[in-house]
Amino acid sequence: MSVRVQIGLGIVFVVAAIPKIVDPPGFAHMIYNYRLVPGGLVNGAALVMPWVELIAGLALILGVWRREAAILVGIMLLVFIVAIGVNLARDHAVDCGCFNVKSAGRSREELLSDMRWVLIRDVGLLLLVAQVLAATRPPRWNRPT
């Protein structure tokens, strides 16, 4: 089962990465909208993050360094959860920019309810990461003490 979870998680990240790689300015705009990244770092984050998503996703699909890829995916999910959570807490509506970098011009209420769903979805994905990590634990005799 963990292999399927791992492949599913990998596909989610690959699919999410592609539109961002195709349109870095669009993704930079999304990151800017979150109002969490200092101005000088917005573009750098928009350029590098999608590639890390893609590579980690591919590694999960192919089963290469899957434990490390899962750790990285977990870290990214935590970052996304914090970013959405902070903006929900301060009532600042943003386009998630998760799978799409074009703002659809939706209303504040629609965006806020979307953000709540994204939060739940990301927590669910995090559970999948936990599953992969549990399945790829090194054997007991090989664990550092």
Next chain:
Amino acid sequence: MPRGSNIARVIAFIALGAGAAVLSNLTASTQRKLAWAGSYPRALDVGAPAVEPAPTASIPAPAEPTAPPAVSAGSPPAVQVTAPPAPPAALEPDLAKSFPPHPDKSAIEVAPENVLLLHRRNALFLDARRSSVYADGHIPGARSLPVWESDIDTRVKALYEEGLDQRAPIVAYCSGGNCEDSHMLAEKLYMVGFDNVLIYKDGFPDWQKRGLPVNRGANP
């Protein structure tokens, strides 16, 4: 397996991603390229950018039929589908009087009615949205200055070098709502000395809702 190798592999993933990003950005077209260092002074501010509200009342719009306020109070702006009739050809100076330069701030917002007036009087319109969105439809005559694309500074410089009157009203717009691209553009124009950038806050969606003409393609 020592834990150090886990961390090393995670770092290797990130380094690989960064390398791919560098390569991809090097080979990207102007519309897709991004400068590595962003310059967004308001990147951490939440809420609307600081802009003066519209100087609505001061406009002499001779032929505009103004609806009685009691009737229009509850109706949404979308109701007004037809543009008000064109005013008699007026002189440029009175336009300058209605929209005086504001050298102390980068932009002020103007009401949609004033935007229509400025459009009829051939004020310069600038579209701050992405060039692909511009090509899908824009206000006739508006020029494309996409703030999120890498050649924006070149485009602003080119506009500056045209030697336009820097005190004349310029209307900047984007996609309305929370969109701040026009404010960003206004700030860039302010830096090179344009003192009279006006923001069409509701932007292109409002223009479309009013059923006004739209041009398509890459040209104004």
